[in-house]
Structure formats: structure tokens, C-alpha cells
Amino acid sequence: MIKVCPATIAVAILVAVGAPGVAPASAADALPTALSAGIGTVAVRIDNFTFTPTDITVTAGTTVTWTNGDDIPHTVVASDRSFRSPVLDTDEGFSFTFTAIGTFEYFCSLHPHMVGIIRVVAS
Amino acid sequence: MRHHDDDPKLDADGIARRGFLECMAWAGTGVLWSIGGGLPSSLGLTRALAAEAPTGAAPFTFLQISDSHVGFDKPANPDATATLREAVGRIAGLPVKPSFVIHTGDISHLSKDKEFDDADQILREVGLPMFFVPGEHDLLDEGRGKSYLARYGKGSRGAGWYSFDQNGVHFVGLVNVVDLKAGGLGNLGADQIAWLERDLAGLPSSTPIVVFAHIPLWTVAAEWGWGTADGAQALGHLKRFGSVTVLNGHIHQVMQKIEGNVTFHTARSTAFPQPVPGTAPSPGPLKVPAGELRKLLGIATVDVVSGDGPLAIVDRPLAG
């Protein structure tokens, strides 16, 4: 089950529609390499204890979705605590919409050597 | 039966490389510790089962079990509950009953109530007092550890640290999985280290000390976060003691190192093995072929050959 912020439910629906042959209820489980192609959305994969891409630049208003592809749970936590995902088990995702301009470093609170950066610039 | 010709060669850092490789075969049960002369030695559980009960005075023994990950159901172990139950069955069959069991964390996989409940139900069958410290997988509830503390934290301080004495040995349970910093390792924090200093202050240096915590207190692999940022500070307070044993989990494999009077040891998981640092792109579960799992679980064992040098752990299959 994908865990989303209220503001990003529309994104989740977009994914469900964009996953042919998968019932909407379980579409989140299949999730979202397709997401990166969506307008205003960017996908970050978590594979092999690594956020990929690790360092990305997006425009304000962009929604970033992290999806855990590992057999081990991870989290996505902003170093300044401006966002924090619940624990993400295998194939679970978390989305956050970046409205403020700035550089947001984040990490996995279970495996703090896992770090990433989202740079938000004016649109 | 001893296999001295199987003794591992120690590298300069005292770590048995051969042991590393053999450990990849994964025993996944538990380690029985026996304290004689202040220096604990350990036996693989399976080997301990096979050993004759000593005829002399019964040694003081306790058992370490780790990383049960109840709730884990992915390759290479579709049922971590079953393997925990198996480990418990082996403990029950020991000829010498340990005095108590230390669980070095990751009791559950996702801190779910059902996972803790299942773990408790199985571990209760051991019929021995249990001492716990949390792993990072035990603090994933919404309250970030409230659930763990409610279940296991009775009489502990802070995030769940405490100490107790048994047969002249001072045991210290530490928590190094809370409030981890980006880019970092495990972390004890200033409060806990200050408490440790006070806790040890009144003890004579001849007191054997056993410290247990989830993440290794020594740096096993910084690139995988396998170490404790302020572990050296804690160890600084232990320097004056003649015998210090540090028991950890988290890395799901046996590693051992001796530094001065301090013996470091990590235990296997009862759920799934993790790779040796440098042999895999990530510390994710080591996937063994499906047909190999039960065989590896059931037959892999740990021998500790202790002499006047550093303790060394050798892992060998029971058959084949």
C-alpha cells in the first residue's frame, strides 16, 4: 500500500490509471517507474540501500515519490525534519510535494548512511 | 571433538577471514556463552547440544540470540517465525541450562504488535529470563519506540538501557539505534554515555563486564553503517576493566575481534543472513537457493576454539 501525503493523492491516482492491467486497489504495489515521465512528478527508487537518483533538482510544486525496491524496510526523513515517511516495506512508496525553494537533504532513519538531496528551484 | 586444523587464520586485525566466508553458510540459531575465569567463550548452539554435560561444577552460562525479525517473509527465509521456533527448540534441548537469554535486537521486522506478540509467544517457550535491547527494526511504530519500551523497557532508562549483575559479572544493555544522524552510524548519545560512566564508577576493575547492544560498537563496515559513531567513547569507560566482552547483532553473521582486554563478537540472525562487507552491493538479505535453506539452517554450526590467543569462531556444516 502506498502511503501518500493528502496533497499528493492526485498523483497516486495518476499512477493507478497509468498502470494498465492492474486493479486500482493494487496498482500502488506495482508502482512507478512510469512516474518519472509524469508532469510535475519525479520518482526516486530505493534499491540496494541507495536512493537513485541520489541528487536531483526539481521545480517548486514538484511531487517526489520514493519507492522501496529492497527486501528490507527503509524510511525517507528530511535532515531538517520538514518531511518524514512512515516505514516503507518492500514496494511501498511515499510522496512529498516540494513547495518551498531550497536544498533538502534527507536520509533513511534506519540506515543513516543512505542519504539523498532534493534541490528545489523556482518554476 | 575438536578440529584444530580448522582453526581460522587471523588477519592482522584479528578477524578470521575464513570464518567470514564460512559464516555465509549461516547457522542462525544462537550462541551459548560460558564464563570461566572472566573470559567468556562461546559454543555454537548445535555443538553445545552435542556436548556432554560437564561433570565438574556447572559453569555459569547464558545465551545470546539475535535478529529474529519476526514478520520477515522474503527470500531467503519465507518464515522467520519458524526459524525462531527452531532456535528455541534447540535452546530447550541444551544439556546445560543457561541462566538467562540476551536478545540483541531486531526482535520484530516492522515493530507491528502482531510481530512482537508472535515473538513473545515463541520466546516464552524458552522458559528462561530474557533480557532485550532494541534493534532499529523494533522502533518503527508510530511512537518511534514507545511500543518497544512498553513491552521490554520495564526498569530501563532512556531509550531502554540498563545494567544488572549476575554471578559476579556486570551486564550492561545499551541502545544505539535511536536518533541516528544522516550519513552516520549507530549512536549512543551523550546521556547514555554519561549514565554508563556513572554505572561503572563503583565497580572494581576486576569485575568481568559484558556489554550488549544491537549495532556493533566497533566499526565493522562504515560504508554500510555497521558501527557506532560514539562507540569508542563508551569503550573508553571500559578500558580499566580486565575482561570486557561486547556482544552485538545487526549484521546477521559472526564476526569477532579482540582488542586489548575487549572481545567483540556479533551473533547470527535467526531469520536471514547478510553478506560479508565488500562481497555484495548492499547489506540486503543474502539469498541462498531455496533448496539449501533448511539444510543450511539445520546444519550450520559455530565452534569457538579458545586458547591463550584471541577467540576465533569457525563455522562448519553438520553434514555434507
Ligand SMILES: [Cu+2]
Ligand atoms: Cu534504510
Ligand SMILES: [Fe+2]
Ligand atoms: Fe537485523
Ligand SMILES: [Fe+2]
Ligand atoms: Fe538491525
